[in-house]
Amino acid sequence: MRTWKDIRENQTSIPKEELSLIDTLSFLQAQRIKQGISQTEFAERINMTQPQLAKIENLDSTPTLATLNKYAKGLGLEIKLSILPLETAK
Template identity: 65%
Template sequence: MTTWKDYKQSITSIDEDEMSIIDTLSKLQSERIERGISQKTFAERIEMKQPQLAKIERLDSIPSLKTLNRYAHGLGLEIEMRLRSGESV
């Protein structure tokens, strides 16, 4: 079975910034599923319509940071951002 980690290595058409968002969403969605929370129940929890949540999870659109935070908070999680030098040490 191919995993997301395996599959993403073959993707070259998505830039690094978008891939970071996709990775974060993938982890959040996996957490929702592992907890056994349906899309319908979760959408209600984060005050979103289920079709809108499905669209985000299908990546029909790239979610904003605000939307990712809303998703994370619905799971009792928090997204942390950090800055680091892009230069090699």
């Protein structure tokens, strides 16, 4: 089975700006699965419908930061953002 890590290493069509969102969502989904929580159970836990959750996890819908925070909180996690200077080309 291919993982997001495998796909990410070989992809060229996803803009760099979107990769952090995909990485975050992939991590959160993996944590949900690791905790043995079904989509239906988790959707109820975070006050969402299962089809809404499926659309987010399948990247058919782009989640807002508020939605990502709700997802993380439902797993007992917290999202923290960092603002860093851009790396300069050498």
